[in-house]
Amino acid sequence: MARINDHYLKLAAGYLFPEIGRRVRLFQGENPDAELIRLGIGDVVLPLSPAICDAMHRAIDELGTEEGFRGYGPEQGYPFLREAIAEHEFKRNGIHVDADEIFVSDGSKCDSGNIQEIFATAAKIAVPDPVYPVYVDTNVMAGRTGMPDAEGRYAGIHYLPCTEENGFLPKVPSEPVDLVYLCFPNNPTGTVASAAALKEWVDYARETGAVLLYDAAYEAFIAEEGIPHSIYEIPGAREVAIEFRSFSKKAGFTGVRCAYIVIPKELRGTDAKGQPVEIHGLWSRRHSTKFNGASYPVQAGAAAIYTPEGEAEVRSHIEYYMTNAKIIRDGLTQIGMETFGGVNAPYVWAKTPQGKSSWEFFDELLNKAQVVGTPGAGFGAHGEGYFRLSAFGKREQVEEAVTRIRDRMIG
């Protein structure tokens, strides 16, 4: 009988969000009239901007005509989009990224899940704790770990604790690793890294030969001056880093699906004989063998965010969500809760009161305030005692959530 991939059986019981879904459905079953406010999964709520809709409509009209029809596009993405990204996301900010170093995809979850394939199964990985579960789970599936312990930590993974003491900034590992996942602005803690902090990572990678997998899916939410939006703002990063970017949160594309990764030509790994190999070529091969390009109307919509109208609309959405973040932070602070993040990131990371566990607080918030958040422990052992609230909600709902938390959660 066909042998399955046994590594899948190591995966801990549930991906975080399905477990939240299960508890919420249970609550709703028992309380059918409760009006839930969802600040959990971090999904955008504002309608797609007119500039994006218009561009997608035009693309569909093209596809409906003899002259305008397009079939298979380039697997790496259409030049019109790759060039717009290179120009507006990088060149305009003085960052060197060429259009042919950009690979357009249908989402950052896919990209950050698939990237590990081009590295050896024996590669040692390091991940922050707490962390976006996809980085870990996809490496478990690929056989780079042993079994999880009682706290969900997999044997073989080098965890980088992110705690209040270190400002939620992971420290470079003391032992050699091959791949390091980093995410700034951070999901789930909302923390950002200064240029100095990132330089430590780039220096570490240059010294040890590690490759940094830098997830910048939330860079558009950086509000303060002087904080790097891209790892490539750090000198030398082109030799050691891959960067992940997404239109999901920036432009409301969670249901439309478009993202991209950057692989500089200088980046190299080594083969079994110790010979250097260009990572760009490996990913290019992977991308063109297992992917057939993002949907054309979707790519047309993504390119529209680089028009003046599109930029203004994207900016106003981001400001809307960041005002939500401030309302959440202020509200929690008012009732004496300690919060982190939410200034340059759409997530507020809060310490649970009275030493409650993350899931205890989750259940209490659900039951008392009918607000759905995300338990920090779901992101890793060091997330225990913390809780994530997302700024992706309608204003009136965010305000109502804060009011309910203030009125119902004390005492």
Place this chain on the structure above:
Amino acid sequence: MARINDHYLKLAAGYLFPEIGRRVRLFQGENPDAELIRLGIGDVVLPLSPAICDAMHRAIDELGTEEGFRGYGPEQGYPFLREAIAEHEFKRNGIHVDADEIFVSDGSKCDSGNIQEIFATAAKIAVPDPVYPVYVDTNVMAGRTGMPDAEGRYAGIHYLPCTEENGFLPKVPSEPVDLVYLCFPNNPTGTVASAAALKEWVDYARETGAVLLYDAAYEAFIAEEGIPHSIYEIPGAREVAIEFRSFSKKAGFTGVRCAYIVIPKELRGTDAKGQPVEIHGLWSRRHSTKFNGASYPVQAGAAAIYTPEGEAEVRSHIEYYMTNAKIIRDGLTQIGMETFGGVNAPYVWAKTPQGKSSWEFFDELLNKAQVVGTPGAGFGAHGEGYFRLSAFGKREQVEEAVTRIRDRMIG
């Protein structure tokens, strides 16, 4: 330094289509005025149908409103699409497939490339020869093979020769294998399998415990009565087969991107201890960890092919392409070439004249007739001496191609 996945280095020089592209660009550089007719890659040319365009427009309008906006959709696809597929593709034809056994994706290339992940690295695979290169390459990347020989055959793969002698129908292997890739109507040979031929495979799989990976991407092109459109028409197939389906060729979605796979709940593999494991659960985990759902407007467009207007439009496109196939077959037959396929499949598989090699004939056709086809050898060693022409072209171009071949290729 980060160790790469060395298996990538085993991959033969180029994926077939990039190599064709290289030769065509070379020719165009030397003959800038030549009017090429492309019947190679098998990409659709007719505009997207009005019913599909309308549905996509409506979906985008929804996304542009407060009430209609949708963010993350279910990873497995929206119920409206899964239910429409279950009803129209299966139930209506008396085939048992439930909506929750259908996983919607952004393309069959992804699905047929990713499916191997949920099986053991040690799993032994069998593939027809000639074959769609993605099945082979993705297994090479995953480490299930050794190096290729001079004819491009990878050590460790069990090849199933498809020859004129066996009617291009692969025979069940004499040695045990875990996974068997099958594709009917076949790419590249255009062959179909009778229920009796498929029953042999289902019986084999049931006896040995092998899993059949059945690619039915071209089922919509079956014109003759009595030929199975789905592997699940064969009794017992639900316990042994996964089926791949695509909107790409059926509905002109090569640039829009939508496909799906079917995994019946009865299908099981075994873990390292010999215990049975449900394949449906494994794929569900893979799909929800590494994929975030197909684009909503795309899924809305796909569902539109199941409306009466959509069905009629899809039907007329298929008839158009199948008339092309007949024109190609008749034209080649007229000049004495032996052809196969093209009756229930959009591909005509032709024997090269005078014992020419596939690539010799490719170059000759390009140089003398400015027609781009696909050399059979690009699909595997047993494709040598054959040539694939695709029926996906504009009528006038197909007619012109046949005229040129008749006038310029003789002698």
